[in-house]
Amino acid sequence: MQITKPEKFYDLVVVGGGMVGASFCCALEEALGDKPLSILVIEAIPPNANLAKQSSFDARSTALSFGTRKFFEGIDLWKMLGEAVSAIHEIQVSDRGRLGSVEINADEQNVEALGYVVENKLLGQVLNAKLNESKKISLLCPALVSSVKAIEKGMQLRLTHGDLETNVGASLVVLADGGKSPVCEQLGIARSIERYDQHALIANIVFEKSHQHVAFERFTDTGPLAVLPLPSIEGKNRGSLVWTLSVEQADQYRELSEAELLPLLQERFGYKLGKILEIGETFVYPLSLSIAKEQVRPGLALLGNVAHTLHPVAGQGLNLALRDARALVDVLISARERGLGVGEMNVLLEYVAGQEADQAITTQFTHNITKLFSSNNEAKVWLRKFGLVALELLPNVRRSLAERAMGLVKSKS
Template sequence: MQQEVIIVGGGMVGLSLALMLAKTNIAVKLLEAIKYPNYDDENLAPYHSSFDARNSALSRRSVQIYQELGLWNALQEHATPILEVNITEQGSFGKARLKAEQEKVESFGQVIENAWLGRVLLTQVKKEPLIELIDGVQVTSLTQDTDFAYIEAHRGESELKLQSKLVIAADGRDSFCRKALGIGASEHDYDQVAIVTTVQTSKPHGHVGFERFSHLGPLALLPLPGEYRRSVVWPVKKGTEGEWLGEENDQHFLDALQETYGDRAGKFQKTGKRFSFSLSQVLAEKQAVGRVVLMGNAAHTIHPVAGQGFNLCMRDAHVLVRYLKEQQAQGSDLGDAAILLDYEKSRLSDQQRVIKFCDSVVRGFSNQNPFLKLMRNTGLVAFDTIPGIKPLVANYAMGLKA
């Protein structure tokens, strides 16, 4: 009898994981709280709560995973490779540069708008006979015993009662499943809000990504499809976001970008609608309890400063599927608690390294103490000049040394 896995949460991680499992011949029931949009126009990708205005910088490892799933050709149409990364601090001497050609790689990764990533994933999920997709469903209870995990939910007027040997909770930062199981989580509020949008510049992006640390916050400018389109992610102090949002502030926002970046991108000519997202770090105290395993932001939500959050989740998912594939090949229980704990243990090193790095960058570059400013700029110069450092950092950033 084929075992069926229940995934709670149909965002980018949940959809990707469902496709990985189906490719391994494991049946999936995928539950998503929000109704998905209708994709009537093939040239549009409407926003969904999980596929919004944000962008994802897919690492080379994430690209490889989508290649294994046979999805990369469809995704590539909406993605742009990063061939160079420049890291600088406004008003300081330190700078560092990574070039794909020098590191002998095709690219450092690919930037894709989440709305398009979500559309491609959802379209493929709907074609997959091993995946049953149920959207607009609210989970109200999650319990488990030695044999099964049990879910109660409602969809409109209908009540659902489901059971499975394994439940994967990918239901976001404020995970209902995590709370239902009594799993605690540590939370750190960065007191920042990320301003996210797309801009048009007078100079072509040349497939170069910029990370510019400013007194307002760490500003990321990444290339998008279209020679002059770039994505902006700008974490600013919470409470100041009002001055950046709304059409009436378009020019004010463009002027601030110009002042922060100078003429590297030419003139900032046009901005799209800006959206804001609060930033915090949320780390679950456990990621596997009995027959339930946490995945995605339910397990670890981190700061977007280095674009590592989604890529870390993809590596988690890929490793979990490898464990489940071995269980299935042996005809063993997919929800075996010992196996899930082994999975969790196997991922801690990679997770802790990425979490610590992202948190350190945010804290380190947020402090305007002159001595610390000197130290970090000296560090950028050292990174740019000392042999052997760039390949090591590049491999970690690309997800190839997890």
Template sequence: MAGASLALLLAHHCPALQVSLLERHALPDSNAVLSLPSFDTRATAIAAGSLQIFDELGLWPALRAYAAPISRVDVSDRGHSMGASLNAARESEASFDGMLGAVIENAALGPLLYRALEKTRVDVLAPAEVGDVAMTADGAVLSWRAAGAKEADQQTLRTRLLVVADGTGSPLCRQLGIATQEVDYHQQALVATVGLQRDHAGVAFERFTDSGPMALLPLPRRDGIHRAALVWTCEQGDWERLASLPEDAFIGHLQQTFGWRAGRIVRAGRVQGYPLKLSLAREQVRRGLALVGNCAHFLHPVAGQGFNLTLRDCDGLARTIGRAMAGKGTDFGQAGPGELDLLQAYWRERQHDQQLTIGFSDRVPPLFASRSLLLSGLRQAGLLGLALAPALRSGFARQAAGLAL
């Protein structure tokens, strides 16, 4: 989704730029009806600032049909009565179209991004497997071939700017000698779609427990079922046991841990687990090279900031290149969009937002998991401040929404 989003933003902000997108997997048939399962599908929380970016690209009307709006976010700490709530009507400066954000299933978001690319001049090469990459004085040279093609059928692509939009453990980053800094949380994110007895009414729940945060995010109703996306932070040894439980036993354990704020949980889809760690690339730009997506920064899922931070990075990179093209003409220097000064200017603009977002995702979970009386008092004071201080609450909401820039 990072690569497709960046390609769309480049097409929008730099229409004269020639852009190629190499995607390893085959793309969905754009003529096929977008049919989504009721359960067993991952979802992404899109913050208000990200919705603004998609709206500027003209994508929001298509996305809205598959999105569940977030009208309120309830934050609670298990074992304590104090909590905080962010409301779209109250936090209007941190909302978009009357919502704090929206939740969209990845099975819809991905195909809709690629359908939008068909209306641009972006050259989409898929399925394409990248082999070697070499940096040159003029940019980068990639060897690639169509998936399943013979080695002799390799093709060469020359580019003045190579953007690696891979996941963690990127083979291209390893080839380029880009080191990463990692913190293993020794936890798993347990992900599932659950059914609720009552309508969630657009409320997203963030609940902190001894093992870590739990999120229950609204999803569109489907097949007559009220649905929500569950992200449950578990200790390393617990998630396999939980995932292997029969559905009724799993629901009972989930209900006991989460509580009754969302009402009765009546169904649970297939449970999947993802190891949690913080992974940061030690370099995000070089001459002729930029990194976006999980290979640049992979975060703890608390508050669902990973993809939103990536989208703001992509928007910043496209706008930086667009401004340079407008100021210098389409042929703006020998290195073009790969000019080091240009990429460093982009990085300086993005550094503050990245530091705040990454720091929040790294420090908040252990703060709420701690049993220390001192830290318990501090986090209760923080929730009380959010509940009672409009200025503090508004600033927090704007940062979470990606609008405090």
């Protein structure tokens, strides 16, 4: 429910009602059932703000793993997404200008779909509707948290809401405020950052032919180029483009008109979906691997991009964050059943211990793929060629790659 004035103290305050913060709250509410827990979500950007201002529910689309589908089904959100979701039945991976390509398909993996694609703004509408109709979760939006500090009973947040500046206390603060988090900086939580010197240019594309539920991942000399299937609208065959470019190229391409950009994209992507008919508004995202050096403190847990921001090449960032969210929900529920406080450090360390292997493996997997497929180094080109051929020839290797991409691998610590 939307509120206009916060209470003085909550059991849990979530900073950031983006994809991760909102999903975490909905999962926690579901798991709590009738058990009491006071929850406040503080979100800076109102849902009707223009897309360029939104950091979570912007013009991007997100590939959701099979595991994420199960997560959303568990909180009754999947059916609300309905027709907004497009299934991926096949993934075609290829290396532009070189031999070697591989197809991973749902039939071979014995699943209904390898994954699903949803536009962030539609996912945002559904998550927002869930938060608004919730009886347990209070939503304060627009409101900006400027600082968080440790106090005796947990954490104290300083926030601005309209003309008002106020303090709110919490036993536990879940920081889900994205990869740029000034709050994290103010708390003195250091990050390890590796910049890829790449930007992702994203846009919605209209093709001559239907995608037939195939996702394309093409590796080019500037980096990977992905086209994900989107539901068609008014008979238009739509796909979502994530085009990794050097920083200079991205700066140059974002200034081009649709007519200028179209042949460049057609040349890179080829004619698998026929002619490109339209390119929607383009947006550019700098890409880096950024990991917080602490994920928990007494009364504090980091979730989503603030904890780990990954390259989008393998579509793992949100999917991993939702596995973290599920794990944190389970630990908090179990803590309450055992009479422990939700902000206690041993409770939060239990969460970290449960997720660290999954986080490490997913991060490394994404990083290795990014490095391998963004290079013209002859050795890497050979490894790539060999890798694609091996994947084509060895069904077991293909299966394990598909399982990781589908989010079905739960790494054990």
